[in-house]
Amino acid sequence: MVQEVTPFLMFEKDAEKAINFYVATFNDAKINHVDYWTKGEAGTESTIKRADFSIGRQNFIALDSPAKHDFTFTPAFSVYIDCSDAAEQENLFSALSTDGAVLMPLRDWGFSQKFAWVNDRFGVSWQLNLPFSDNQN
Structure with missing residues (x-):
């Protein structure tokens, strides 16, 4: 069975800005679905709980993590x-x-x-x- 592989982008507050930037930058990009954190949930209200977007045929998942981390993105990926x-x-x-x-x-x-x-x-x-x-x- 072939598994689907999807890049997962974890932000701490800028997921929506980033996704909107990518959709505006790439000709064949679109937002497919967005869920937001709501009051009482682990994440900051009105930030991205999960967003599915695509650039061309490549799907991505993004979110605003409710946990603070000592790391961010690296060029290693x-x-x-x-x-x-x-x-x-x-x-x-x-x-x-x-x-x-x-x-x-x-x-x-x-x-x-x-x-x-x-x-x-x-x-x-x-x-x-x-x-x-x-x-x-």
Whole structure:
């Protein structure tokens, strides 16, 4: 039996802002379902208890954790995007790196046409690849 694998993004207060940012940034992204913490539950009222969203065919789950943690996101786990063209890659690089951190600047690193690695303003790590076209391999 094949199990479904879904990236799970745990925030402490910014899940809704992050999800709205991703849906606005990616052309084929949408929010599929959202549940909010209510009064008397473990989480802060009106923050995300669970949200299901997608970017392209990839589903994600996100929440605002009711527990405080001594950790956050790390680039050791990142979301890898094969961009369809240079314009898409440049737009994503600009949006995702604004108020974030550039780990590898957008350029030719020798293994693809162009590549960049960024942490967005929420700490989520993204690898943005522009693969060689079939006739360039």
